[in-house]
Amino acid sequence: MPTFIEKPAKATKDDAPFFPDEPQGPTVVTAIPGPKSKEAVRRLDKVFDASAAVFSVDYHKSYGNYIVDVDGNVLLDVYAQIASIPVGYNNPTLLKAATSPAMASSLINRPALGNFPQNDWATILETGLLKVAPKGMNQVFTALSGADANELAYKAAFIWKRQQERGRRDADFTQEELESTMLNQEPGSPNLSIMSFKAAFHGRLFGSLSTTRSKPIHKLDIPAFDWPQCPFPAIKYPPEDHIEENQREEKRCLEEAEHIIKNYPSKVAAVIVEPIQSEGGDNHASPAFFQGLREITRRHQVLLIVDEVQTGIGATGRFWAHEHWNLSDPPDMVTFSKKAQTGGFYFGNPDIRPNKPYRLFNTWMGDPVRAILFGAIVDEIERLDLVKNTAAVGDYLYGEIEKLGNKYSGKFTNLRGKGQGTFIAFDNPRRDEFLALAKTHGINLGGCGASAVRLRPMLIFQKHHADILLGVLDKIAQEL
Amino acid sequence: MPTFIEKPAKATKDDAPFFPDEPQGPTVVTAIPGPKSKEAVRRLDKVFDASAAVFSVDYHKSYGNYIVDVDGNVLLDVYAQIASIPVGYNNPTLLKAATSPAMASSLINRPALGNFPQNDWATILETGLLKVAPKGMNQVFTALSGADANELAYKAAFIWKRQQERGRRDADFTQEELESTMLNQEPGSPNLSIMSFKAAFHGRLFGSLSTTRSKPIHKLDIPAFDWPQCPFPAIKYPPEDHIEENQREEKRCLEEAEHIIKNYPSKVAAVIVEPIQSEGGDNHASPAFFQGLREITRRHQVLLIVDEVQTGIGATGRFWAHEHWNLSDPPDMVTFSKKAQTGGFYFGNPDIRPNKPYRLFNTWMGDPVRAILFGAIVDEIERLDLVKNTAAVGDYLYGEIEKLGNKYSGKFTNLRGKGQGTFIAFDNPRRDEFLALAKTHGINLGGCGASAVRLRPMLIFQKHHADILLGVLDKIAQEL
Numbered sequence: 001m002p003t004f005i006e007k008p009a010k011a012t013k014d015d016a017p018f019f020p021d022e023p024q025g026p027t028v029v030t031a032i033p034g035p036k037s038k039e040a041v042r043r044l045d046k047v048f049d050a051s052a053a054v055f056s057v058d059y060h061k062s063y064g065n066y067i068v069d070v071d072g073n074v075l076l077d078v079y080a081q082i083a084s085i086p087v088g089y090n091n092p093t094l095l096k097a098a099t100s101p102a103m104a105s106s107l108i109n110r111p112a113l114g115n116f117p118q119n120d121w122a123t124i125l126e127t128g129l130l131k132v133a134p135k136g137m138n139q140v141f142t143a144l145s146g147a148d149a150n151e152l153a154y155k156a157a158f159i160w161k162r163q164q165e166r167g168r169r170d171a172d173f174t175q176e177e178l179e180s181t182m183l184n185q186e187p188g189s190p191n192l193s194i195m196s197f198k199a200a201f202h203g204r205l206f207g208s209l210s211t212t213r214s215k216p217i218h219k220l221d222i223p224a225f226d227w228p229q230c231p232f233p234a235i236k237y238p239p240e241d242h243i244e245e246n247q248r249e250e251k252r253c254l255e256e257a258e259h260i261i262k263n264y265p266s267k268v269a270a271v272i273v274e275p276i277q278s279e280g281g282d283n284h285a286s287p288a289f290f291q292g293l294r295e296i297t298r299r300h301q302v303l304l305i306v307d308e309v310q311t312g313i314g315a316t317g318r319f320w321a322h323e324h325w326n327l328s329d330p331p332d333m334v335t336f337s338k339k340a341q342t343g344g345f346y347f348g349n350p351d352i353r354p355n356k357p358y359r360l361f362n363t364w365m366g367d368p369v370r371a372i373l374f375g376a377i378v379d380e381i382e383r384l385d386l387v388k389n390t391a392a393v394g395d396y397l398y399g400e401i402e403k404l405g406n407k408y409s410g411k412f413t414n415l416r417g418k419g420q421g422t423f424i425a426f427d428n429p430r431r432d433e434f435l436a437l438a439k440t441h442g443i444n445l446g447g448c449g450a451s452a453v454r455l456r457p458m459l460i461f462q463k464h465h466a467d468i469l470l471g472v473l474d475k476i477a478q479e480l
Numbered sequence: 481m482p483t484f485i486e487k488p489a490k491a492t493k494d495d496a497p498f499f500p501d502e503p504q505g506p507t508v509v510t511a512i513p514g515p516k517s518k519e520a521v522r523r524l525d526k527v528f529d530a531s532a533a534v535f536s537v538d539y540h541k542s543y544g545n546y547i548v549d550v551d552g553n554v555l556l557d558v559y560a561q562i563a564s565i566p567v568g569y570n571n572p573t574l575l576k577a578a579t580s581p582a583m584a585s586s587l588i589n590r591p592a593l594g595n596f597p598q599n600d601w602a603t604i605l606e607t608g609l610l611k612v613a614p615k616g617m618n619q620v621f622t623a624l625s626g627a628d629a630n631e632l633a634y635k636a637a638f639i640w641k642r643q644q645e646r647g648r649r650d651a652d653f654t655q656e657e658l659e660s661t662m663l664n665q666e667p668g669s670p671n672l673s674i675m676s677f678k679a680a681f682h683g684r685l686f687g688s689l690s691t692t693r694s695k696p697i698h699k700l701d702i703p704a705f706d707w708p709q710c711p712f713p714a715i716k717y718p719p720e721d722h723i724e725e726n727q728r729e730e731k732r733c734l735e736e737a738e739h740i741i742k743n744y745p746s747k748v749a750a751v752i753v754e755p756i757q758s759e760g761g762d763n764h765a766s767p768a769f770f771q772g773l774r775e776i777t778r779r780h781q782v783l784l785i786v787d788e789v790q791t792g793i794g795a796t797g798r799f800w801a802h803e804h805w806n807l808s809d810p811p812d813m814v815t816f817s818k819k820a821q822t823g824g825f826y827f828g829n830p831d832i833r834p835n836k837p838y839r840l841f842n843t844w845m846g847d848p849v850r851a852i853l854f855g856a857i858v859d860e861i862e863r864l865d866l867v868k869n870t871a872a873v874g875d876y877l878y879g880e881i882e883k884l885g886n887k888y889s890g891k892f893t894n895l896r897g898k899g900q901g902t903f904i905a906f907d908n909p910r911r912d913e914f915l916a917l918a919k920t921h922g923i924n925l926g927g928c929g930a931s932a933v934r935l936r937p938m939l940i941f942q943k944h945h946a947d948i949l950l951g952v953l954d955k956i957a958q959e960l
Contacts, residue, residue, distance in 0.1 A: 044602040047610055047619050051593045051837035059589040059598050060581075070599045081592040082843045094588040099579065101540075103587070107578040107853060109539040109569050110821055112561040114532045118539050119550045122524040130527055139527050144624040145844060151685050155702055161798065162701040178696045183702035188696065192703055204842050205631050206687030206705075216658045216839050221642040222635055223672055223746075224664035225686075225703060266703075338843065341590055357531035358697050362684050363562045363818065364625060369849065373587060 015463045018384055019088060022064035025468055026442020027074040034071030050317035054444075062089035064467050065458060067444055075439065076468055079446035083278070083310050083456035086339035087380045091460075097376035106368035111363040113142070124368060126374025129344070132313075135322045136330030137346040139353065142366025146309035146337030147203025150272065152360060153333045153345045154194050154207050157303045159354045161192055164301060169355050193225065195257070195265040195302075197232040199280030199449070202272055202307055211272055214280040214449075228264045230257045232277060233285045237414040242314040250289040257293060261300045270303035270332070275321035276417075281449020282425030284416050287325040293328050303332040303352075305345075313339035313458045314381060317391030317421030324420070339459075341377065342370035386459035387421075394421035397455070397466045401426060401473065408477035414452075422461055425454040430480055437479060441472040495713040495943040498864055499568065502544035505948055506922020514551030532925075542569035545938060545945050547924055554921065556948055559926035563758070563790050566819035566915040567860045571940075577856035579748045586848035593622070593845040604848060611826065612793075616810030617826040619833065622846025624788035626817030627683025630752065632840060633813045633825045634674050634687050637750035639834045641672055644781060649835050653942045673705065673746040675737070675782075677712040679760030679929070682752055682787055691752055694929075701932025708744045710737045710796040712757060713765045717894040730769040737773060738960040741780045750812070755801035756897075758790040761929020762905030764896050767805040774807050783812040783832075785825075793819035794861060794939045797871030797901030797914035804900070819939075821857065822850035866939035867901075874901035877935070877946045881906060881953065888957035894932075902941060910960055913928035917959060 031368060033041065033055040040056035061068040065088060067077040087094065097103060102120070111118050128343070141150040141156070163169055173188075181188025196202060196211035203209065204218060210225040212218055233250045236242035261268045268431055273293065275285035297304040311321035313336065318324055322331060330348060337343035347353075354360050381387060399417050405412035410429070417424035428434045431451045438445040448454045457465065513521065513535040520536035539546040545568060547557040557565070567574065577583060582600070591598050594825035598604075609620050621636070623629040643649055653668075661668025676682060678692035683689065684698060690705040692698055713730045718721035741748045753773065777784040791801035793816070798804055803810060810828060817823035824846065827833075834840050863869060878898050885892035890909070897904035908914045911931045918925040927936045937945065 040599055040602070041597070044597055047602060047605055048597075049594070049621065049833055049837075049840060050597060052841060053597055054595050057591065057596050059591065060588060067596070081590065081596055084590065084592065084843060089589050090585070091588060095584060098584045098587040104575060104578045105539050105570070107583070107849070108571060108574040109542060110561065110564065111537065111539065112564065114529070115534050116537050116547070116561055117521070117524055117528075117530060117533055119520055119536045122520070122527060125527055141529065143626070145842065147842065148624070148628070148685070154682075154686070158703065159701045173696070173700055177700060181696050181699045181704075182693055183709075184690055184699075184706055187701055189704040190701060204635075205628070205685045206634070207685065210664055210686075213662055216653070216661050217836065219661040219664075220653055220657060220668055220839070221639045221670060222661075223638065223705060224661075224669040225705075226664055229663075341870075353529055356697065357529075359700070360529060361532060362625065362627065363564060370588070403876045477756050 017462065017464065018460050019064040023066045023074050026066070026076050028440060028442045029073055029231065030071040032069065032073055032439040034073060036070040040070055059089065063115070064088040065346065065461055073442070075442050075444040076465060077444045078455050078457045078469055080445050080456050080458050082446070084317070084338040084341070085458050086122060086313055086341070086377050088458055088460045091380060094373060094376050094385065097372055103369060103372055105427040106372060111368065112363050113368070114361050118368060121368065122179050124332040124371050128371055128378055132319055132378055133346050134322065134330060134334045139197065139335065140346050141360060142319060143343035143345070144364070144367060144372060145203070145343045146209040146335065147205045149309065149335040149337055149343035149345050150202045150208045150305070150307060151205055153305050154270065154334050155307065155360055156333065156352050157194065158190070158192050158351055158352065159359055160303060161269035162190060163355060166194065169351065191266045193227040193270045195228045195230055195260055195264070195268045195271045197230050197273055197277070199232055199283055200272070200274060200276050201277070201279030226266060228260045228268065230260055232283055233289055235284055237416055246286070250285060250292070254289065254292040258296045261296065261302055268302050270305050271297055272305040272307055274307045275311045275316070275324070276420065276423060278454070279448055281452045282416055282454050290322070290325045291327060294329065294331070298329070305333045306331040306334060307335050309335060309337040311423065312336045312467060313377070314387040314390050315339065315421055315456070316423045317387065317394050317419065319387055323421070339377070340374045342374050343369060381459060384460065389462065390421040392457050393461055393463055393466055394424065395419070396463055397422060397470070398424055400466070400470050402475055404470070404477060411477045411480070422455055422457050425452045427451045428453055432479060434476055437470060437476045441475060443469060443472045497942065497944070498940050499544040503546045503554050506546070506556050508920060508922045509553055510551040510554055512549070512919040514549065514553060516550040520550055539569065544568040545941055553922070555922050555924040556926045556945060558935055558937045558949060559924050560936050560938050562926065563795070564818040564821070565938050566793055566821070566857050567866065568938055568940045573860040573861060573863065574853060577852055583849060583852055586852060590844065591848065592843050593848070593852060594841050598848060600823055601848065603853060604851050608851060608858055612858055613826050614802065614810060614814045617814065617828040619828065620824050620826050621840060622851060623823035623825070624844070624847060625683070625823045626815065627688040628684045629789065629815040629817055629823035629825050630682045630688045630691070630785070630787060631685055631783050633815050634750065635801070635840055636813065636832050636834065637674065637785065638670070638672050639839055640783065640832055641749035643831070643835060644668060649831065655699055671746045672749045673707040673744060675708045675710055675740055675744070675748045675751045677753060677757070678709050678761055679712055679757050680752070680754060681757070683760030688938050706746060708740045708748065710740055710768050710948065712763055713769055715764055717896055726766070730765060734769065734772040734776060738776045738780070741776065741782055748782050750785050751777055752785040752787055754787045755791045755796070755804070756900065756903060758934070759928050761932045762896055770805045771807060774811070776811065778809070785813045785815060786811040788813050789815060789817045791903065792816045794867040794870050795819065795876055795901055795936070796903045797867065797899065799867055801900070819857070820854045820933070822847060822854050861939060864940065869942065870901040870939050873941055873943055873946055874904065875899070877902060877950070878904055880946070880950050884950070884953055884957060891960070893955045902935055905932045907931045908933055914918050914956055917956045918952060922953055923949060923952045
């Protein structure tokens with residue numbers, strides 16, 4: 001599908017390119033955005049809010065790890081559409097799935113999956129989404145995005161909590177509940193809450209936005225539920241030099257979590273947490289912290305929802321980031337989206353499923369089109385052993401950036417993501433200039449939090465790509 | 481694509497079938513659901529909540545107006561996946577779009593449209609969605625579903641309202657706003673509201689669910705915002721026999737709307753209304769009522785959002801149902817989904833677009849795949865002149881059901897939808913048995929509200945399909 005075929009990138013035996021016809025490296029021919037990008041964005045902005053557009057993309061020409069803009073600039077893409085492209089642009093395995101009769105039928109005969117499921121829906125789930133379900137989970141609610149997935153999980157948590165309080169799964173609603181909920185009042189519309197963490201990001205719909213705490217611009221002027229937030233550990237880096245301090249900090253946050261759960265005026269039905277706070281600045285915590293959170297939530301009969309929208313699907317060197325935690329018992333729900341190209345939540349406990357039909361329901365309940373694509377993504381991850389690749393390339397990348405940090409003082413600070421695949425970030429005091437400079441050198445990079453550069457390559461990012469990135473990071477450190 | 485080709489249905493000159501190879505009529509070979517359906521649903525239910533499944537569908541065999549289940553039953557589909565299939569199963573025009581290179585690229589290279597729009601995104605919008613934009617509207621925010629569309633519209637309304645209150649579009653946020661919104665508190669997270677109507681349905685996410693007032697089962701156990709609801713006119717049928725009474729009722733509701741807008745503790749930023757309350761029971765109001773609502777909202781600087789998720793895209797004999805109202809100035813936003821196979825909202829006033837980037841933003845901001853398909857749907861509607869078809873068939877159908885109502889007293893009561901295309905409903909005291917009987921006669925029908933049978937055929941529903949439906953309605957009336 002790419003219109004240019006360049007010589008294969010040089011590769012060692014261990015680094016044979018997954019896509020031999022990928023460009024050999026970036027090519028920058030204009031400022032970015034270039035004149036054609038600017039014109040395309042200006043035209044688009046007349047009918048569609050393009051105020052956040054970075055550049056206009058020719059996706060037909062983009063290939064593998066390389067994104068091509070309308071001015072002909074070829075950039076190594078280490079941001080991947082806000083961390084959402086899993087296995088490369090114009091991936092041939094995905095193309096095959098996209099042009100299959102099953103895909104065509106799902107595109108033009110979109111079912112209301114709750115009422116009129118297609119006869120192969122169970123098979124699509126079992127051979128795709130459920131094949132990679134987190135340990136302890138064998139059921140899924142499908143959704144359309146990460147925010148949608150989280151909100152479905154919240155609704156499931158509220159329904160579960162009230163069923164627990166009623167004591168019997170099949171308990172009937174009272175007349176008072178039936179009437180008050182139509183007025184948005186208690187007890188039918190209960191004053192329950194979801195606890196999230198400071199700097200968390202869980203989406204931008206009204207429930208999910210009430211749990212998002214990363215930046216004011218996401219939330220300003222939008223009404224929100226009075227739900228509690230808990231401090232997330234402010235870890236000092238490198239962690240091995242701050243062991244006791246970090247332990248104290250995590251203990252403090254866990255105590256605060258328990259205090260909120262016990263005392264917050266609107267009773268907490270569930271806690272939602274990202275394995276690594278991504279939008280909020282790539283903030284990590286130790287497995288012990290998450291084990292502690294699991295214990296506290298169990299103790300107080302509060303559900304634990306792990307938001308793997310950004311961390312899931314291999315990016316941390318495990319298929320799910322929470323596999324790093326070695327929990328004694330699994331989270332209650334795990335939400336996913338982005339690299340899955342669809343959304344939803346997994347669960348294992350049958351009590352999470354509401355006791356009556358039409359409680360967690362909507363017209364489409366997901367999209368088979370995107371579920372079929374997720375199946376192809378899973379196939380491609382298995383075929384190329386991409387989780388292993390990401391773990392190995394991540395280790396290499398982390399080690400090399402650590403060296404850059406030693407070489408250039410203050411330019412790659414708070415390096416984080418050791419042993420977490422390519423889910424790596426560091427701080428730079430002139431972060432926005434850093435990102436702009438990267439583009440002039442042919443690297444598309446993203447930021448997060450106040451001063452972090454976050455690496456979010458695809459799972460097909462290999463050592464030879466890492467070397468190109470590292471060369472540019474070195475150049476920027478000299479220039480900035 | 482259908483595996484069975486039957487003789488073309490008989491047709492008069494004016495009723496030449498759009499799809500000559502459609503089945504000639506329904507075929508029922510088992511109880512519905514049949515044994516294979518039951519088995520498929522039982523299997524699916526192990527991994528996916530199938531508690532609301534009606535039957536398991538073979539979409540490869542379904543064609544035009546006919547849905548085929550896994551037991552081989554061929555049903556005339558007058559429900560169309562909860563009113564969401566526009567131009568028939570396996571429509572050849574849609575199949576062509578679904579198998580195009582543009583579709584394949586959009587499937588496998590899903591862009592973050594806000595940051596990295598594809599170079600043909602403006603063209604896709606201009607030749608599809610925007611070609612059918614309601615009068616006075618030339619911009620669109622794309623979304624993933626009807627609920628998502630409504631919540632984006634609510635967010636836009638809240639942001640607009642606060643900008644109006646600040647007096648200047650470019651006014652900066654105060655430090656207090658920036659800090660309080662991170663705590664979900666005023667003034668950064670303001671106590672504003674959306675007013676909706678009793679029996680309304682606007683979706684099931686947390687903001688949209690707070691405006692949904694159709695059935696307790698949608699809302700029970702889910703926290704909700706304390707937002708106001710206004711009575712929707714309880715019209716008496718047939719309207720021509722209750723002119724003064726209905727006028728009084730509409731006046732009462734408009735007065736109540738104005739009273740709420742002036743007095744509700746959480747200031748109303750926008751009013752959302754369906755042209756016909758669909759899920760809530762197919763409740764109609766007159767153009768005068770909506771004109772009055774437009775006047776009141778203008779007078780109090782409150783936005784008017786028209787939810788055309790179910791009524792839009794031709795079903796009422798106009799492309800948009802609110803065209804029936806002859807408003808002096810257009811609504812502020814019109815939301816759409818279902819038959820569009822995607823979602824979003826249209827607007828014209830540039831002040832509706834937030835003043836800064838990243839305020840109405842999310843990772844994907846819609847899906848080009850579904851936008852391309854909407855473009856093909858628009859082409860098909862134009863090619864076959866389907867809005868005109870729906871108006872004509874609807875008039876015929878309404879007239880014939882009126883006759884049935886006279887023939888069978890009490891069985892087709894409160895007939896509604898005159899002059900509203902095929903958007904027709906009536907009440908039957910034994911509605912659920914009515915719907916079940918319809919299936920035994922090969923008609924897939926849906927209900928709404930407490931006792932309504934709602935007709936939601938596709939836009940390719942013709943006179944000869946109407947005659948099959950009418951024959952079955954007559955049979956049911958005799959049997960029930």
